[in-house]
Each structure stands twice: as C-alpha cells, then as structure tokens.
Amino acid sequence: MYDVMPIMINVKQKECLVVGGGKIAERKISSLMDAMANIKVISPKVTVQIKHWHNEGKLQIYKKNYDVSQIGKPFLIIAATDQSQVNLQVYEDAKKRNILVSIVDRPDYSDFIFPASFKRGKLQIAVSTSGASPIVARTIKKDLEKQYGDDYEIYLDFLGEFRSFVKKTIHDTKQRQALYKEIMDLDILRLIRIGKFHSFQKELYKRLKDPDYKYNGNINC
Ligand SMILES: C[C@@]1(CC(=O)O)c2cc3[nH]c(cc4nc(cc5[nH]c(cc(n2)[C@H]1CCC(=O)O)[C@@](C)(CC(=O)O)[C@@H]5CCC(=O)O)C(CC(=O)O)=C4CCC(=O)O)c(CCC(=O)O)c3CC(=O)O
Numbered sequence: 001m002y003d004v005m006p007i008m009i010n011v012k013q014k015e016c017l018v019v020g021g022g023k024i025a026e027r028k029i030s031s032l033m034d035a036m037a038n039i040k041v042i043s044p045k046v047t048v049q050i051k052h053w054h055n056e057g058k059l060q061i062y063k064k065n066y067d068v069s070q071i072g073k074p075f076l077i078i079a080a081t082d083q084s085q086v087n088l089q090v091y092e093d094a095k096k097r098n099i100l101v102s103i104v105d106r107p108d109y110s111d112f113i114f115p116a117s118f119k120r121g122k123l124q125i126a127v128s129t130s131g132a133s134p135i136v137a138r139t140i141k142k143d144l145e146k147q148y149g150d151d152y153e154i155y156l157d158f159l160g161e162f163r164s165f166v167k168k169t170i171h172d173t174k175q176r177q178a179l180y181k182e183i184m185d186l187d188i189l190r191l192i193r194i195g196k197f198h199s200f201q202k203e204l205y206k207r208l209k210d211p212d213y214k215y216n217g218n219i220n221c
C-alpha cells in the first residue's frame with residue numbers, strides 16, 4: 001500500500017514528541033519507551049497508563065492543546081490525536097522544520113509507520129503489511145512469537161559476545177568467517193534446549209583464550 005522499507009532506528013535519549021494522549025498514542029509511546037527515547041507528550045487528556053508513566057518519571061506531559069510554539073526541535077514526531085485537522089497541522093509544522101513525522105490516521109503522509117513487533121533479547125522481529133492490514137501484521141507476529149522462544153535471547157547474547165571476541169582475537173577475515181560458519185553448524189540452539197550450552201561455552205572460551213591456541217579450521221568442541 002505504502003512504499004516503505006524496514007530500518008532499525010536509534011531513538012535512545014533522543015527527544016520524541018507525541019501529540020495526543022489516547023489509546024493509540026499510548027501504544028506508540030510504549031514502543032518509544034522500549035527503545036529508551038526521551039518522550040514528550042502534548043495532550044489535554046492522557047490515558048491512565050500514560051499518567052502512570054509520567055508519575056514514574058518516564059516521560060514529560062504538557063497538558064494542553066497542540067500549538068506549534070511547543071514543537072521544539074525533536075528527533076521525530078508522532079501525531080496521534082483524534083482530530084484529523086490537528087494531526088495535519090502537526091504534519092505541516094514538522095515538514096517545515098525537516099522533522100521526521102508519523103501521522104496515525106494518515107499513513108500516506110507519514111515518514112515512517114510502526115510494524116507489529118516483539119523481542120527475544122537482542123532478536124527483534126517486526127512485521128509490516130505496508131499499512132494494508134495492521135491486524136494481519138499482528139496475527140503473523142503472534143504466530144512468530146510461538147516459533148521464536150526465549151532460548152533465542154541466550155543464543156544471540158552468546159553470538160554477539162562471541163563475534164566481538166573473535167573480531168578482537170582473530171585477525172584473518174577468512175578464518176573468522178570459517179569460525180562463524182563452524183559455530184553455526186554446531187546447532188547451539190539445540191545445546192541450549194538440552195541444557196548443554198553452559199559447559200560448551202566454558203570449554204569453547206577456555207580453548208580460544210589459551211595463548212597457544214591457533215584456529216586451524218576446526219574448534220573441536
Ligand atoms: C499504517 C499504520 C501507521 C502506524 O500506526 O504506524 C497503521 C494505521 C492504521 N491503523 C488503523 C487501525 C488499527 N490498527 C491496529 C493495530 C496496530 N496498528 C499498527 C500499525 C499501523 N497502523 C501501521 C501499519 C502497520 C502495517 O505495516 O501493517 C500496529 C501493527 C503497531 C502499532 O500500532 O504500534 C498495531 C498492532 C500491534 C500489535 O498488536 O503488535 C488495529 C487493531 C487494534 O487496535 O486492535 C486497528 C483496528 C483494525 C483495523 O482498522 O484494521 C487505522 C484505521 C483507523 C480507522 O479506521 O479510523 C490506521 C490508519 C489507516 O489505515 O489509514
């Protein structure tokens with residue numbers, strides 16, 4: 001429906017402005033909060049949950065109707081009021097200032113839209129129908145949630161650490177790639193599932209950290 005492409009965006013500690021404080025704003029705020037954004041909400045009314053987040057010091061609220069004088073210089077803006085005119089005004093104000101903007105009732109004007117997504121530690125899976133049917137995006141997400149369990153968190157923590165370690169210690173690119181391939185072939189997910197992962201990990205690092213160790217195309221774990 002809309003010509004969009006997936007990217008993973010870093011909003012950590014960047015100011016993100018949400019105009020509106022209803023159910024939909026709450027959902028978008030929850031995603032921003034997971035990504036550790038610095039959130040500012042402008043809305044005369046907010047949901048109980050948004051108020052609660054405010055009381056916990058997780059976001060700022062300006063309890064008023066949107067006005068361009070409050071826009072500031074945020075990294076991005078989400079217009080989520082139930083007033084389409086207000087949302088369009090936010091869009092125009094954002095465009096004049098070259099600020100990324102998403103309008104919940106006008107995906108056709110939006111610089112970005114939200115996929116249905118979930119996390120397993122460092123693994124994030126996001127599903128989009130390019131705006132055609134958010135419910136289908138959600139349904140597919142729910143199916144994937146069943147397929148990708150908590151073991152992926154351990155798996156990716158391990159692979160993330162392992163890659164950093166190997167990048168520092170093995171300087172030959174071809175050897176590094178051979179090692180990654182070998183690790184993938186070991187089916188670590190299975191080791192996690194059968195409770196043999198920790199002993200494997202210990203043995204692997206013992207070997208790799210041995211000053212006399214030289215990778216010869218076979219880790220032998
Ligand atoms: C384009 C997009 C822009 C954006 O919001 O970013 C958009 C737009 C619109 N949504 C509408 C309606 C609904 N949206 C949901 C739910 C979700 N909507 C989400 C994303 C997106 N919604 C983006 C595209 C995503 C994609 O790529 O497919 C999800 C995935 C993520 C999230 O919100 O964070 C989240 C599920 C989260 C989860 O469960 O994981 C439900 C279901 C419900 O709420 O129970 C309904 C009611 C049923 C229905 O209408 O289908 C309307 C019509 C309003 C009207 O008719 O007035 C518009 C406006 C329009 O289409 O013009």
Ligand SMILES: NC(=O)C1=CN([C@@H]2O[C@H](COP(=O)(O)OP(=O)(O)OC[C@H]3O[C@@H](n4cnc5c(N)ncnc54)[C@H](O)[C@@H]3O)[C@@H](O)[C@H]2O)C=CC1
Pocket residue numbers: 019020021022023024025042043044045046047064065066080081082083086104105134
């Ligand atoms: N993108 C999406 O996923 C979806 C989008 N929508 C759209 O989102 C809109 C909002 O839906 P809800 O959150 O359910 O509505 P809601 O009625 O729960 O909340 C509306 C919020 O807008 C605020 N508001 C109204 N006028 C304002 C102004 N001038 N300045 C600042 N804030 C103002 C209100 O105080 C309230 O907090 C709907 O009208 C619909 O078009 C609806 C469903 C899903």
